[in-house]
């Protein structure tokens with residue numbers, strides 16, 4: 001296998017995957033190689049541009065630590081997270097729709113008191129490579145106000161989802177593509193507490209589908 005050219009290089013690489021023992025891994029690797037090569041051919045990527053891409057991915061990895069997951073953020077802003085979610089959560093009619101868990105989920109987070117948390121819109125972190133990535137596309141980083149939910153019950157499919165606040169200015173430009181109309185709800189004013197803070201009430205029925 002020598003003298004490989006633009007015309008036969010992809011096939012030569014694909015031939016090396018043939019020895020892969022796990023069929024699913026082989027399927028995924030074959031597809032990744034095909035598509036990455038197709039991108040390079042389509043845009044006729046230059047060596048400088050490929051190095052720039054490698055630097056971008058390197059800095060994305062270097063930005064990650066136990067509290068910050070820049071690759072999830074990249075996946076979210078590329079719409080890949082929501083696409084994987086859509087495929088994994090194809091539902092028959094009736095079940096509550098799913099949405100992104102997001103990069104900030106912490107297992108065992110402390111319970112919150114009633115009355116702390118009408119959600120507000122907030123920017124995803126822009127101090128790393130994904131912030132620059134949004135910048136070059138002239139995209140804003142603000143997620144519409146939302147609250148995350150994970151709802152489960154024995155015998156039913158768990159749903160990971162979010163409820164979004166009706167009227168939020170970013171509902172139609174969520175940087176992570178997570179908004180679905182069925183998940184947009186009214187946060188209705190529901191009286192005031194002893195410190196004159198307005199409380200809000202959301203009524204929403206989560207519907208789980210059988211396993």
Ligand SMILES: [Fe+2]
Pocket residue numbers: 102104146148
């Ligand atoms: Fe969030």
